[in-house]
Amino acid sequence: MQIMETVILGVYLVLMTIIGIYFTRRAHSSESDYWTAGKSINTYVGAFALFAALASSSSLMGAVGSGVALGIPFLFAYGFGAVAILPFTLFLVSGQIRRSGVNTLPEFFKQRYGNAVQIVAVFIVVIGMTFYMVPQLTASGLIGSYVLGIDYTTAVIVLGIGFTVYAALGGMWAITYTDLIQGAVMLIGMLVLSLIILVQHDGFSSLIQDALATTPTFGDITQPWMSYFGLFLAFLWFGIVSPSAVMRNFASKDAKTARRSAMWACLLYLLIFVFGLIVAAGGASLGIADTLDNQDMIFVLVIESYMSPLLAGIMLAGLLAAIMSSADAMLLAISAGVARDIYKEYMNKEASEKTVTKIGFAVMIIASIIGIIIAINPPQLIAIMVGWVGGFLLSAFGFPLVLGIWWNRANKAGALAGMIGGAIMFLIIVITEPFALVSEPVIAAPVSLVLTVVVSLLTDPPSAETQKQVGRYHGEIDAEELDTTAS
Amino acid sequence: MNSKSRLSDPGIILVAVLLFVSAVVLIWWPTDIYLMGISLAGWLMFGTYFIWFLLSIIYVMWVEKKEEGKEN
Numbered sequence: 001m002q003i004m005e006t007v008i009l010g011v012y013l014v015l016m017t018i019i020g021i022y023f024t025r026r027a028h029s030s031e032s033d034y035w036t037a038g039k040s041i042n043t044y045v046g047a048f049a050l051f052a053a054l055a056s057s058s059s060l061m062g063a064v065g066s067g068v069a070l071g072i073p074f075l076f077a078y079g080f081g082a083v084a085i086l087p088f089t090l091f092l093v094s095g096q097i098r099r100s101g102v103n104t105l106p107e108f109f110k111q112r113y114g115n116a117v118q119i120v121a122v123f124i125v126v127i128g129m130t131f132y133m134v135p136q137l138t139a140s141g142l143i144g145s146y147v148l149g150i151d152y153t154t155a156v157i158v159l160g161i162g163f164t165v166y167a168a169l170g171g172m173w174a175i176t177y178t179d180l181i182q183g184a185v186m187l188i189g190m191l192v193l194s195l196i197i198l199v200q201h202d203g204f205s206s207l208i209q210d211a212l213a214t215t216p217t218f219g220d221i222t223q224p225w226m227s228y229f230g231l232f233l234a235f236l237w238f239g240i241v242s243p244s245a246v247m248r249n250f251a252s253k254d255a256k257t258a259r260r261s262a263m264w265a266c267l268l269y270l271l272i273f274v275f276g277l278i279v280a281a282g283g284a285s286l287g288i289a290d291t292l293d294n295q296d297m298i299f300v301l302v303i304e305s306y307m308s309p310l311l312a313g314i315m316l317a318g319l320l321a322a323i324m325s326s327a328d329a330m331l332l333a334i335s336a337g338v339a340r341d342i343y344k345e346y347m348n349k350e351a352s353e354k355t356v357t358k359i360g361f362a363v364m365i366i367a368s369i370i371g372i373i374i375a376i377n378p379p380q381l382i383a384i385m386v387g388w389v390g391g392f393l394l395s396a397f398g399f400p401l402v403l404g405i406w407w408n409r410a411n412k413a414g415a416l417a418g419m420i421g422g423a424i425m426f427l428i429i430v431i432t433e434p435f436a437l438v439s440e441p442v443i444a445a446p447v448s449l450v451l452t453v454v455v456s457l458l459t460d461p462p463s464a465e466t467q468k469q470v471g472r473y474h475g476e477i478d479a480e481e482l483d484t485t486a487s
Numbered sequence: 488m489n490s491k492s493r494l495s496d497p498g499i500i501l502v503a504v505l506l507f508v509s510a511v512v513l514i515w516w517p518t519d520i521y522l523m524g525i526s527l528a529g530w531l532m533f534g535t536y537f538i539w540f541l542l543s544i545i546y547v548m549w550v551e552k553k554e555e556g557k558e559n
Binding site for chain 1: 492499505513521525528529532533535536537539540544547550554
């Protein structure tokens with residue numbers, strides 16, 4: 001057990017919980033506040049919130065672990081897509097989704113395509129986000145077991161329960177405000193760690209030479225081209241197809257703030273990946289990757305090797321807290337999907353806010369239990385598991401969403417075909433493994449695109465009201481003009 | 488409906504730039520050329536981080552200018 005690290009970890013998590021509880025009253029004041037933090041977040045809080053939501057355990061532990069295990073170009077491919085997440089989302093969907101006035105991805109599908117598409121979308125969100133809990137729980141289990149000196153399985157279970165209670169208590173308010181702190185701790189921690197590594201290795205150039213001397217394949221493209229392309233695609237689309245990131249976008253008070261938040265968050269994300277290169281090189285120069293049971297552990301060992309126990313404690317606490325906020329955003333997306341989009345929408349329209357919140361909590365518990373069970377024996381490296389989630393959501397949602405915004409002719413049948421066809425194709429490729437690692441979306445996403453377009457063209461066009469609605473997404477039609485039809 | 492104006496949207500134009508840059512990296516894919524012991528294909532991917540941030544700055548400024556123009 002690492003005493004100093006344990007104390008800091010404990011203090012840090014207690015502080016975060018107090019902040020979470022403080023915001024509980026505000027969280028329960030209205031349903032709208034609970035889900036979107038009342039749309040009253042400023043540019044910088046919004047930027048850190050977006051950054052912390054995206055820069056999850058996978059961005060740090062996963063990217064560094066994969067950069068050491070599979071060569072640094074694999075980490076570069078991760079950033080190649082990941083740093084582009086926010087610009088790509090800004091360019092293609094964020095303003096339009098904002099104008100549509102919806103709060104969740106399935107709500108958008110309902111508004112644009114109707115109830116059937118919404119139900120399928122909720123189903124896919126719940127599967128995707130539940131699996132997304134696995135890499136978060138794996139990462140937290142690795143940190144927890146190392147710091148607390150307990151076995152990995154116990155750490156996964158204890159921390160998984162902690163995440164669920166935290167998300168249920170505070171909703172989006174707690175997450176948004178603690179994200180600001182976690183984002184800052186993570187960024188400053190990575191900066192300090194990078195500086196220490198650079199100083200110890202006498203600069204960048206000799207650091208790379210040290211890494212290559214210990215791990216000769218460090219600079220190589222070790223995987224087939226399809227793997228890098230698939231990873232790039234899966235991350236590029238992550239902001240568009242990830243329900244939690246879209247919810248963040250609504251936590252800003254106006255369109256200008258939302259755009260600027262995304263721009264600054266892109267810079268923060270860029271910095272994390274620059275620091276990631278240095279940390280991965282530091283990890284490769286340790287020469288211990290081959291001796292580890294789980295190579296995602298390399299990041300924790302880099303922190304321990306280069307930092308004093310005090311700094312290491314703060315860093316690990318920031319890392320764990322970042323994982324906690326990502327996991328909580330996912331749990332909220334899952335519970336919003338089932339409690340609001342299915343239960344309140346189709347099963348009990350008169351349900352009180354309290355009932356909806358309670359059902360949301362029950363759903364969170366079920367999702368956490370499933371996540372914990374899978375995370376006890378994680379199927380792959382964290383970076384690969386996150387790549388799978390991104391690839392799955394892209395293959396299902398990417399084109400029905402983007403075409404729904406940009407192409408009037410896209411209709412319900414096309415969206416259903418694209419969504420179900422893309423998701424099934426993705427799952428078939430993951431299970432049968434005919435291609436390189438994480439290359440599934442290279443095949444499944446185009447299948448979804450073709451199905452959406454062809455089936456839309458073969459069936460009747462959407463109603464005139466729906467086509468007007470698409471015009472409204474682009475500010476071509478005033479909201480007032482559509483008020484009667486949109487509601 | 489309005490499909491021409493949608494194609495000239497800053498977002499669509501910048502997506503085209505983003506896809507073009509990605510295509511250059513992925514098609515060229517110089518795996519056997521090394522700089523500082525790291526494959527150039529890797530360095531190219533690293534270089535795109537800065538291009539992506541630049542594109543997001545361009546987008547924000549472009550849209551804000553467009554909105555100012557509309558208000559005036």
